[in-house]
Amino acid sequence: MIRVAIVDDERLLRSGLQLMIDAAADLEVVASCSGVDALRQIAETRPHLVLLDIRMPEIDGLTILRELRGWEDPPVVAMLTTFQTDELIAEALRSGARGYLLKDVDPPDLTAAVRSLVSGQSTLAPAVARTVIDGYLRRADETEAVRMVDRLSPREREILRLIAEGLSNAEIGNRLYLSSSTVKDHVSAVLNKLDVNNRVQAAVLAHRARLVEDS
Incomplete structure (x- = not known):
């Protein structure tokens, strides 16, 4: 028994x-x-x-x-x-x-x-298994995002954080006292290093990497 x-x-x-x-x-x-x-x-x-x-x-x-x-x-x-x-x-x-x-x-x-x-x-339980799997995938996404963001220089990380906060190039330039052309160059470098196509995808990575607080 x-x-x-x-x-x-x-x-x-x-x-x-x-x-x-x-x-x-x-x-x-x-x-x-x-x-x-x-x-x-x-x-x-x-x-x-x-x-x-x-x-x-x-x-x-x-x-x-x-x-x-x-x-x-x-x-x-x-x-x-x-x-x-x-x-x-x-x-x-x-x-x-x-x-x-x-x-x-x-x-x-x-x-x-x-x-x-x-x-x-x-x-x-099936519902618990789904929770475990979802949590694992979320942590995997975060780990990969952190790895990708680590490719950036300190200045590029700051640019990425401001992109994720929704700032335009002009607003980023005003915040960091940079010219528009310099900001544009930094943004291009960020997108290339992160291997993403646009600012929205970059912002998603920034949030996954917890570079900024979720809003």
Whole structure:
């Protein structure tokens, strides 16, 4: 039997999850509690898997997760939550969670995820997987943008920042006390080094590289 512990501050949710899990012939809920009793009950029942709410009033799930990861033979932990922000997912995965499931998971998906997690695989809810992928692509875009902006000289970076703020060549010249022809030359150099076709594309790169604050 695969032993499962459910840690959540909502008793009704715990009951529903227990019904779904206990309905499977090879799964058994051995502990069901709020965060304040979690470590004691997990230590007493030694489940294979802990389904752990990430936000609870007495003690948050990430704190419990970090404590469990310090045990000599820790259980597998999957976060079970309604929250799917980049920060929470990243922090949970960095802290040792092997899965991240949403509370509206269907019963067959839940029991399949339990078996998969205990067998050594990682499991992310589809919506969470999309968040992780989108976050990865966004960070990749930022990294590439930073690399490209690093090609520029200090003066060219300043020109790019002002382009991204929406200033015209004349306004840039007034701001930096440069002639229009000099600004034009700098702008051309910026576009060439960034390998973009126009000021809008340059401005997008500047924002991705966090050269300017998003507005």
